[in-house]
Structures are given as C-alpha cells and as structure tokens.
Amino acid sequence: MRSQGSAFRLFLFLAVVLGVGAAASPASAVRPDSQAVLSPIDFQILNRPAPVRGADDRRHMVYEIQAVNQSGMDVQIRKVAPRAQGNRLGLPFTGDRLESRMRINSGASGTTLGPGGSAMIFIDASYGLARRTPKAISNAISLAWDDTASAGDVVRQTFIGVSTRVSRQKPVVLSPPLRGAKWVAVNGCCSMNPHRGATLAIDGTVRVPERFAIDFVQLNRQDRLFSGPLNDPFSYGYYRTPVFAAAPGRVVGVKRHLPEQVPGSLPDGATIQMAGGNYVVVNIGHGRYAFYAHLATNSVRVKRGQKVRTGQIIGLLGNTGNTDGPHLHFHVMNSPSPLQSSGLPFVFRGFRGQGFLRNVVGIQAGEIGNIDRRRLRGRYRNVLPMEDQIVRFGR
Ligand SMILES: [Zn+2]
Numbered sequence: 001m002r003s004q005g006s007a008f009r010l011f012l013f014l015a016v017v018l019g020v021g022a023a024a025s026p027a028s029a030v031r032p033d034s035q036a037v038l039s040p041i042d043f044q045i046l047n048r049p050a051p052v053r054g055a056d057d058r059r060h061m062v063y064e065i066q067a068v069n070q071s072g073m074d075v076q077i078r079k080v081a082p083r084a085q086g087n088r089l090g091l092p093f094t095g096d097r098l099e100s101r102m103r104i105n106s107g108a109s110g111t112t113l114g115p116g117g118s119a120m121i122f123i124d125a126s127y128g129l130a131r132r133t134p135k136a137i138s139n140a141i142s143l144a145w146d147d148t149a150s151a152g153d154v155v156r157q158t159f160i161g162v163s164t165r166v167s168r169q170k171p172v173v174l175s176p177p178l179r180g181a182k183w184v185a186v187n188g189c190c191s192m193n194p195h196r197g198a199t200l201a202i203d204g205t206v207r208v209p210e211r212f213a214i215d216f217v218q219l220n221r222q223d224r225l226f227s228g229p230l231n232d233p234f235s236y237g238y239y240r241t242p243v244f245a246a247a248p249g250r251v252v253g254v255k256r257h258l259p260e261q262v263p264g265s266l267p268d269g270a271t272i273q274m275a276g277g278n279y280v281v282v283n284i285g286h287g288r289y290a291f292y293a294h295l296a297t298n299s300v301r302v303k304r305g306q307k308v309r310t311g312q313i314i315g316l317l318g319n320t321g322n323t324d325g326p327h328l329h330f331h332v333m334n335s336p337s338p339l340q341s342s343g344l345p346f347v348f349r350g351f352r353g354q355g356f357l358r359n360v361v362g363i364q365a366g367e368i369g370n371i372d373r374r375r376l377r378g379r380y381r382n383v384l385p386m387e388d389q390i391v392r393f394g395r
Pocket residue numbers: 011012013014187195213214215329330
C-alpha cells in the first residue's frame with residue numbers, strides 16, 4: 001500500500017495484475033483523407049472507457065493510451081487533449097501534467113520517444129456532472145521533431161484522432177466490503193499510482209485489472225496506521241477484521257493457504273500467481289467480478305461454487321501475497337481472472353466522507369495522519385471514493 005512516494009512499489013497486488021478489456025473500438029468519425037496527416041507515432045487506446053462519478057462530484061473517464069514511435073527520429077509528444085462532442089473533455093495533458101501521466105518504457109524521463117520507443121499514457125478526463133456523457137471520445141495530439149531537411153528547424157504536427165466508443169455499462173452499485181470508521185482509500189482513483197501503473201503484458205497482451213482498485217487501510221484512535229512494532233501485523237488494529245461480500249453472486253475463485261508476510265517490506269520473489277495472496281473472486285453478474293485480495297491465512301470462509309449474499313463474511317483482512325502491510329485490496333474486473341482482466345468502475349451505495357489524508361506515505365512510517373477535514377467530507381451516495389479519502393462505512 002505504499003503510495004506514490006515509493007513509486008511503483010506499493011503494496012499491492014501491484015504491478016502484477018492486469019486485465020482483459022473490451023478492446024477499444026474506433027469511433028465512427030474518420031476524417032477524410034484530404035485532411036489526414038502521416039504521424040510518426042501510433043497511439044492505441046487499451047480500453048473502452050466507462051465513466052464513473054467520483055466523490056469529488058465529477059465524472060471520470062479513465063483510459064490508457066499506448067504510444068509507439070514508428071520512426072527513426074526522436075519525437076516529442078507535446079499534448080494529449082481528450083475531446084468529445086467537438087469540445088475538450090477535461091484539461092489537456094501538456095508539460096509537467098503530461099510527463100506525470102506518461103511512462104516511457106525505456107525508463108527515460110520527459111515526453112520524448114526515441115527511435116522505436118514506446119510509452120503508456122494514463123488518462124483521467126474528468127468533467128462536471130451537468131455535462132452529458134459522450135458516446136465516443138477522441139484525442140487532440142500535438143507532436144514535434146527536428147526537421148531532417150533543415151537543421152535547427154522543428155516540425156510541429158497536431159491532429160485529432162485516437163478515438164474510441166464510450167462503454168454504455170453503468171458502474172455497479174456495491175455495499176462496502178468493510179465496516180467502521182476511518183478507512184483510507186489508498187491508491188484509489190484517479191491519479192497515477194501503483195494500481196493504475198500495473199500494466200504488465202500477460203501472455204503477450206497488456207492488461208489493466210487494477211484500474212479502479214482501492215487498498216483499504218484503517219486509522220486507529222490516534223489517527224495512526226499502527227501502534228507498536230511496524231513489522232508485527234497485530235500492531236495494525238484492523239488486522240483480521242471481517243471482509244464482507246459487497247454484492248451477491250457466486251464464488252468462482254478462491255485461494256486460502258498462502259502464509260502471512262512481515263509488514264514493512266514487500267516479500268522477496270513474489271510471483272504474479274501469488275501477488276493477490278489469499279483471495280476470493282465472486283461473479284456478481286453482468287460480466288463483472290469482485291476481487292478481494294490479501295486475506296488472512298486460512299481465513300476464507302467460502303468455497304468455489306458457493307452463492308454469497310451481500311454482507312456475508314467471506315474472510316478476514318490479512319497481509320498475504322505481494323504486500324508490505326495489512327490491507328484489503330478490492331476491485332471489480334470483467335473476467336474471473338485477477339491477471340487477465342480489465343478493471344471496471346464501481347460505486348458504493350452509501351458512505352460518510354471524513355476528510356482527506358495528506359500524508360499517506362508518512363503513516364506507513366508511523367506518522368500521525370495529517371487529515372484535511374474539510375475536503376471530501378459529508379454523506380455520499382452512489383459514488384466512487386477518491387484516492388486517500390477517509391471514509392466511514394455503516395453507522
Ligand atoms: Zn492493491
């Protein structure tokens with residue numbers, strides 16, 4: 001659950017899991033050839049986005065673009081601006097904002113792809129609730145490269161393309177998988193974090209199962225993550241708290257015997273198969289599957305094929321798999337496979353916002369939570385908690 005600061009090391013199930021997605025399909029509008037330009041970079045959208053309302057009272061259109069420089073030149077990506085219905089959709093990604101959302105596969109910084117280079121661009125296009133949800137989106141893209149014919153000159157190119165239809169599936173409405181106050185939605189929507197960055201090619205295809213995943217941890221009375229030794233799981237007051245089914249369905253995947261890990265660092269030699277630790281996958285209908293991960297050793301109370309009802313205890317929160325501290329990793333995906341699926345948005349029927357945690361990295365080192373009690377506070381219905389929002393579930 002290590003967040004941001006420690007980059008892609010986060011707890012979780014991390015960079016390990018990926019997902020099958022409805023392949024993005026070209027939206028209808030194809031520009032006439034007379035306006036077409038020859039672009040040195042190929043851009044492919046990985047998923048058909050399904051917008052979700054966040055606790056920030058905005059709708060979020062979340063998708064990834066894979067960029068491959070097909071030329072032998074250095075090409076700078078200067079702007080990616082999501083568009084819909086002939087207008088901008090959210091703020092354009094340029095400068096630092098683009099750089100923070102772009103991961104160049106060579107490890108280079110900046111936004112320039114070398115010859116044959118490639119990158120992943122992680123888009124969150126958010127817009128006001130009054131705006132109608134578009135049926136399709138596209139992106140205005142600006143590129144620049146040195147003019148090979150004229151030393152010192154720069155060629156600039158802008159085009160609108162890279163389009164996809166928008167999913168018509170509404171986010172599934174869930175009950176909370178946990179109960180009680182001061183749960184923190186670590187690595188939640190919609191910034192760049194280890195969940196979002198978990199884009200590994202599984203059997204040769206990039207999957208993004210954790211696109212909307214949340215790592216839930218709970219602050220104690222002193223607003224700390226733990227009291228006592230950092231490496232003792234029982235220092236974390238919420239360790240072995242019950243995990244509840246968030247929706248009814250049939251259990252289609254279970255792992256139960258993996259050992260507990262020592263909090264404070266990630267285990268050595270974690271494989272992708274053990275990344276989620278002990279887990280339960282429930283088919284909740286309409287092509288959606290709920291995933292509850294890192295459950296305590298031998299605590300899973302359901303078996304494959306069993307029907308579960310909302311609120312039923314399915315296991316206890318633990319610290320198994322690729323994890324550096326007790327937490328519940330929860331997400332919804334479009335297949336029963338935690339590795340080969342595409343992450344889908346979801347909302348919780350009701351919760352109370354208790355503020356925003358400013359020092360998510362600090363609490364993992366023992367700091368007292370630095371809480372902004374004015375931000376993301378109040379009663380919420382049918383929305384997705386935002387990253388590092390503090391929430392109370394139930395009464
Ligand atoms: Zn996670």
